[in-house]
Amino acid sequence: MPSSQPQQRQQRRSSRGRPTPAIWAVAASLLLCFLLGPSGAPAGEVIERILAVVDDEPILLTEVELLARVRGVPLDKALEARIDEQLMQRAARRLGMGDRDDEAAYRSLRERVPALAGEAELEPGLRRIAQRQAAILRYIDLRLRPLVRVSADEIQHAYEKEYPGPERPSLESVETELSQRLSARQLDQRIEEWVSELRSSAEIRYNP
Numbered sequence: 001m002p003s004s005q006p007q008q009r010q011q012r013r014s015s016r017g018r019p020t021p022a023i024w025a026v027a028a029s030l031l032l033c034f035l036l037g038p039s040g041a042p043a044g045e046v047i048e049r050i051l052a053v054v055d056d057e058p059i060l061l062t063e064v065e066l067l068a069r070v071r072g073v074p075l076d077k078a079l080e081a082r083i084d085e086q087l088m089q090r091a092a093r094r095l096g097m098g099d100r101d102d103e104a105a106y107r108s109l110r111e112r113v114p115a116l117a118g119e120a121e122l123e124p125g126l127r128r129i130a131q132r133q134a135a136i137l138r139y140i141d142l143r144l145r146p147l148v149r150v151s152a153d154e155i156q157h158a159y160e161k162e163y164p165g166p167e168r169p170s171l172e173s174v175e176t177e178l179s180q181r182l183s184a185r186q187l188d189q190r191i192e193e194w195v196s197e198l199r200s201s202a203e204i205r206y207n208p
Contacts, residue, residue: 051079053205054086066125070113087198089132092139105134144190150182158182 049061059082067085068078109130116122158178159171 050207052083052207053203054083055203057086057090059083059086063125063128066122067129069116070109070126070129083204084195084199085132085136087195087202088136088139091198092135095139095142097135097138097142102131102134106130109133140187140191144194145187147190148183148186150179150186154182155179 050058051061051064052059059079064075064078064082067082068075071078071081073081106127109126110117116126155175155178156171158181159168159174162178163169163174
C-alpha cells in the first residue's frame with residue numbers, strides 16, 4: 001500500500017505537465033488567427049467590400065474605385081454613378097442589349113483615360129465598364145433619343161436669349177448648333193427622369 005503512493009503522485013505530476021485536448025484546440029485556434037491575420041483571410045489576398053446592394057446585386061468597392069478613376073470623381077459620386085449604371089444596364093438587358101462585348105467601346109474608353117493604359121490588371125474591369133456603358137447607350141438611342149423634339153420656337157427663344165446684342169450672328173448661321181445643344185439638354189433631362197424612375201422602383205441598401 002505505501003509503495004503505490006509515490007507512483008500515484010508521479011502520475012498526477014505527469015498529467016499536470018501534459019497539455020489537454022482543450023488546450024491544444026485553443027492553441028491551434030490562436031495559431032490560425034495569427035496566420036490569417038485580423039481579417040480572417042490569407043496574407044496577400046484581396047478582401048472585397050460591398051458598398052451597396054441594388055435589389056439583390058452587390059456593388060463592390062474595387063469597381064467603384066475604378067469608376068472613380070475613369071470619371072475623375074470622388075468615391076461617393078462614383079458609387080451613385082455605379083448604382084445608376086447598374087439600374088440602366090438591367091433595363092437594357094430586358095431588351096437584349098445588356099451583355100455584348102464591344103471592342104470599339106473598350107478602345108474608346110482607354111483613349112479617354114490614357115493614364116490607365118499602363119495598368120494591365122485593370123483591363124477586365126475596364127472591359128466591364130465599356131460593356132455596361134455601351135449597353136446603356138444602345139438603350140438610350142433606341143428608347144429615349146427618338147423622343148427628343150426641338151421646335152422652331154425653342155430655337156428662336158434660345159437664339160434671342162444667347163445672342164441679345166445688335167451685332168448678333170444670323171439665326172441660320174447658329175441654328176444647327178442651337179438645335180444640337182437643345183437636343184442634348186432634352187436628352188439629359190429624359191435620362192435623369194428615367195434614372196429617377198428606376199431608382200424609385202428598386203431597393204437600394206448602403207453598407208456603412
